[in-house]
Amino acid sequence: MDSLNPHALLPQRSAIAEAANVQALGAESWQALMRGPALGDAELKALNRIAWLRSLPAGAMVFSRDQQASKLVAVLCGAVGLGQLRHDQPFHLERTVRGPAWLDLASAWIGGCHVQDARVLTPAQLLELDVDAVREMLARQPAMAERLLACMALNVHSLTGVTHDLMHKDAEKRLAAWLLQLSRRSAEGPDVVALGERKRDIAAQLAITPETLSRMMRQLKLKGLIEVQGYSVRLLDLAALATLAAD
Amino acid sequence: MDSLNPHALLPQRSAIAEAANVQALGAESWQALMRGPALGDAELKALNRIAWLRSLPAGAMVFSRDQQASKLVAVLCGAVGLGQLRHDQPFHLERTVRGPAWLDLASAWIGGCHVQDARVLTPAQLLELDVDAVREMLARQPAMAERLLACMALNVHSLTGVTHDLMHKDAEKRLAAWLLQLSRRSAEGPDVVALGERKRDIAAQLAITPETLSRMMRQLKLKGLIEVQGYSVRLLDLAALATLAAD
DNA sequence: CGAACCCTTGATACGCTTCAACAAGAGTGG
DNA sequence: CCACTCTTGTTGAAGCGTATCAAGGGTTCG
Numbered sequence: 001m002d003s004l005n006p007h008a009l010l011p012q013r014s015a016i017a018e019a020a021n022v023q024a025l026g027a028e029s030w031q032a033l034m035r036g037p038a039l040g041d042a043e044l045k046a047l048n049r050i051a052w053l054r055s056l057p058a059g060a061m062v063f064s065r066d067q068q069a070s071k072l073v074a075v076l077c078g079a080v081g082l083g084q085l086r087h088d089q090p091f092h093l094e095r096t097v098r099g100p101a102w103l104d105l106a107s108a109w110i111g112g113c114h115v116q117d118a119r120v121l122t123p124a125q126l127l128e129l130d131v132d133a134v135r136e137m138l139a140r141q142p143a144m145a146e147r148l149l150a151c152m153a154l155n156v157h158s159l160t161g162v163t164h165d166l167m168h169k170d171a172e173k174r175l176a177a178w179l180l181q182l183s184r185r186s187a188e189g190p191d192v193v194a195l196g197e198r199k200r201d202i203a204a205q206l207a208i209t210p211e212t213l214s215r216m217m218r219q220l221k222l223k224g225l226i227e228v229q230g231y232s233v234r235l236l237d238l239a240a241l242a243t244l245a246a247d
Numbered sequence: 248m249d250s251l252n253p254h255a256l257l258p259q260r261s262a263i264a265e266a267a268n269v270q271a272l273g274a275e276s277w278q279a280l281m282r283g284p285a286l287g288d289a290e291l292k293a294l295n296r297i298a299w300l301r302s303l304p305a306g307a308m309v310f311s312r313d314q315q316a317s318k319l320v321a322v323l324c325g326a327v328g329l330g331q332l333r334h335d336q337p338f339h340l341e342r343t344v345r346g347p348a349w350l351d352l353a354s355a356w357i358g359g360c361h362v363q364d365a366r367v368l369t370p371a372q373l374l375e376l377d378v379d380a381v382r383e384m385l386a387r388q389p390a391m392a393e394r395l396l397a398c399m400a401l402n403v404h405s406l407t408g409v410t411h412d413l414m415h416k417d418a419e420k421r422l423a424a425w426l427l428q429l430s431r432r433s434a435e436g437p438d439v440v441a442l443g444e445r446k447r448d449i450a451a452q453l454a455i456t457p458e459t460l461s462r463m464m465r466q467l468k469l470k471g472l473i474e475v476q477g478y479s480v481r482l483l484d485l486a487a488l489a490t491l492a493a494d
Numbered sequence: 495c496g497a498a499c500c501c502t503t504g505a506t507a508c509g510c511t512t513c514a515a516c517a518a519g520a521g522t523g524g
Numbered sequence: 525c526c527a528c529t530c531t532t533g534t535t536g537a538a539g540c541g542t543a544t545c546a547a548g549g550g551t552t553c554g
Contacts, residue, residue, distance in 0.1 A: 107404070109393070115407050138393065145389065148392075149356045156399065156403060159403065159406035160406065168339075208511090209510075211535080213533095215534090218534090447500080465502090465503095
């Protein structure tokens with residue numbers, strides 16, 4: 001019943017209801033979003049003053065691609081998918097964002113629309129900053145601009161990497177690269193990665209079909225590079241995987 | 248002989264020699280790079296104070312991908328290719344940037360390296376802003392930050408579109424979309440586009456081989472959608488092309 | 495004129511998708 | 525409790541899309 005909440009698209013009420021929570025938003029969350037040197041008290045206050053929180057259930061839409069973007073949107077916790085919702089049912093995932101991270105830092109600055117649809121995958125807490133309020137804040141906190149530029153720059157680098165992989169790497173290389181990237185952020189050590197989403201969603205992000213993903217996993221298993229047990233993958237030979245992933 | 252100038256990688260001398268030129272840089276160039284409302288005199292002065300010009304011949308490298316990025320780099324005029332230079336000879340092009348436009352606005356902010364190699368395709372004039380100088384300038388001209396954010400946001404949108412196309416569109420769709428995009432910026436009217444680069448370079452950016460590009464052009468010609476004469480393409484049915492390009 | 499490009503065209507090969515079938519778990523209701 | 529359905533991942537066979545390889549023609553330039 002809560003997997004698709006129609007009220008999710010009406011932010012006002014819940015945002016107001018949650019406004020009190022903003023003060024409770026820890027400095028660590030802001031720090032994770034804003035990167036750079038430790039945020040000062042003044043900066044944290046300025047941020048908290050203009051932040052709005054939204055809690056959405058799995059399946060809810062965060063924004064849609066034709067929608068005018070007026071806010072910077074971040075995911076505090078949970079996972080949100082960026083992709084395309086088609087009249088033909090299933091949501092076509094292109095990228096998943098797990099908090100804390102920016103979901104759409106770009107669109108609002110150019111007064112355009114979000115170019116992608118965003119859909120909650122795991123019950124998530126979102127943070128929104130009205131871009132006009134941010135503009136005012138930047139006038140008083142010029143150092144904040146630098147943080148935002150750095151965050152968007154990371155975004156650019158990430159996207160550049162994705163396009164490069166799509167242009168030059170085949171399915172096996174992309175999978176190997178994806179596993180290695182996951183292993184770097186893995187909590188269970190560098191050689192065990194937990195697949196945090198359905199395999200079909202992983203496949204969608206790698207721009208292959210679930211069938212091909214299954215076959216590629218078997219390939220890597222046969223080559224002795226990985227060991228698979230359900231949604232846990234052990235990387236047996238990081239060096240060989242890196243060689244394979246390199247273009 | 249001037250198609251590959253080894254001195255191109257030594258910026259200091261030529262940058263100093265050209266420093267006097269900076270004052271001559273017209274407001275229109277800055278306006279084209281910075282977008283947004285008209286730049287004030289103070290802003291133009293601040294920009295000119297920290298800008299460095301470089302003129303490079305075709306074939307020269309602007310920067311390489313392992314190189315630490317300390318400057319924001321823009322192309323004033325001419326064309327520069329972003330891609331990968333491999334020990335195996337030919338430069339693999341991923342994107343071409345024609346002036347006036349930013350070439351790498353992101354890398355310097357995160358103190359990383361440019362993720363791509365940049366190579367001059369057409370004799371080009373480049374503009375470089377040391378990121379530390381820009382930081383100082385932003386403290387005095389906070390409105391400038393907003394322009395940079397907007398420029399980088401456009402970059403993000405463009406890259407998002409490219410990845411989407413690579414994920415979901417086949418060669419024919421990508422070519423149709425590319426022709427339509429070119430037609431929007433075309434000087435000779437919306438239905439005639441001049442191919443401004445070698446077809447193999449166009450193919451590289453579409454992530455297909457030159458052979459496939461040739462075949463796809465023939466396909467569109469046979470379908471009556473375009474008319475080709477060398478490097479000039481007439482779009483005979485914009486609506487049909489748009490339908491074809493849509494995913 | 496040959497040499498070095500570039501684009502084109504055809505034949506073939508390969509990677510990946512599509513389609514179809516099947517097994518395993520999770521939720522549901524009789 | 526079992527039958528039923530729904531969803532997910534896996535596997536195999538066939539087919540499409542694009543790359544690769546090889547050859548030929550058109551330019552430009554020394």
